[in-house]
Amino acid sequence: MSKYTKLARGICDLLLWLALTAASLLLSKLVKPFKRGFFCGDESLSYPLRPNTIGEALLIGIALLVPTSVIIVVELFKQLPANARDKQRDGCRIVHRLGQLYKQAGYYLFGLAMLTFTTVLSKLCLGRLRPHFFAVCQPMLPDGSSCQDAQNIGRYIDSYSCSNANVTDHDYAQMNLSFPSGHASLIIYAMLYLAIYLQAALSTRISKLLKHLLQFLFVMFGWYVSLTRITDYWHHWSDVLAGVLLGVLFAWLTSIYVADLFAFKRWQRAGYSANTLKKAQVSPKSSTKSQSQSQSTAAAMVAPALPAYTFGTLPYLAAHPAAQAQYAQTYHNYGYVP
Known part of the structure; x- marks a missing residue:
């Protein structure tokens, strides 16, 4: 493959990633979520409104910067499979390293874009109310009554308006985007993909267990962030579980079928x-082959x-x-x- 063909493929992949990312942004900005009803007195929607332990901006920064930084370090400084002649001719092979860096970072970001689109689409289609719905909305029925009135206890309400003027527009926009948890899906994808990448690409002379310790710490950080979504009362436990499963699914699919991190397994056959x-x-029949065939095969x-x-x-x-x-x-x- 010529260098111009490789460049064209790289530009095409970049445009595809930009298109998928733009589609996710447009979907979240232009499409209104499904307006779901509720039962007055539903205790699962009566939790207080609390600030996020890990905010959206911090989450996006972690999901983008931490895995890509690790990929940059590994790809630029890992030992390449080259014999002495190649090393003498090509030196550190910086062009090859940069090409691998571009591909591996691009694979990760493409999987992240696919996961983001899936999560946003699921949120908009289902419109599940968050655990702090009553605290944020303080719903008012068309007849002027509220859920505190005795005649509305246990009644299903699908037509209402929010009367709380003490919350931000962002809280209003987010109150029915509970399922699945975007925090859980993004952070689990990022940390699990990073752990899989390290398993395929990283070795160390210092300690065999160092790589596995790093993998454990990354995955545990993703698990911690996911649990905070429940303790902050921004998601039901089932929302977090669905987000975790989405993150695991896309991390596995991206690492195996997109990045093809374990391509060496094809030589196991x-x-x-x-x-x-x-x-x-070897079966007895195969041992009766001629010595000339064995020598030619060995050569x-x-x-x-x-x-x-x-x-x-x-x-x-x-x-x-x-x-x-x-x-x-x-x-x-x-x-x-x-």
Whole structure:
């Protein structure tokens, strides 16, 4: 693929991401949510209005900056699969690193845009009332009565107006956008995708458990932010659960099918076990092949280029014995080959 073709593909991907992001913004600004009714006396809608522990601006900043910053650091400073000749010729291969950085950051942001569109569309279509609905709206019925009047207790109300003048327009706009939790879906997607990315791309010589500790901390931070949506009375527990499931789903789909972070698994089909370096059992019939065929097959086993995201795993070496002599030392340095 020529450099001009790669540039055209990169520009096309960028335009697609911008289009999807613009669609989410237009959807949230131009489309009014479904106006859902309520039962007077519903205790699940009677919680007080509290400020957000993690505000929207802070959430967006975390979802955009933290994963992309980690991707930048990993892609710019990780060890590349190149032999001594390539290193001498290309140096640090900065162009290759920048290209990988653009792709990996773009994959993450595209998944984030898909998740945002899905979350906004779900909120607008369902229009579920938040737990602090009564505190924000103080609904007034067309006949001038309210839910405090005895004749309205337990009555389903679908025609009402809000009489509370002490809340902001933003609170009014958000009072029926409870399902699913946008905070939960965005933060779980960001932190889980980051954990999956680290599993595929990061290794360390300091400690084998350092990567797993970072993954745990990222996921726990996402879980904490999700729980605050319940304790702040901005979402029902089912809203948060749905948001978490959406975040997990899109993180998995994006990492596996869009970014293809674990592409090295395609080499596991070469007849070698992924857990050991032993060759799989061969049937007696296959052992009757001629020695000339075996020699030609062995000669053809030339180690291809080491995939970019194989560090920390053994399937590549297991599937390509010819590559062991060339790359085993690299894996040994990272502590994965005894």
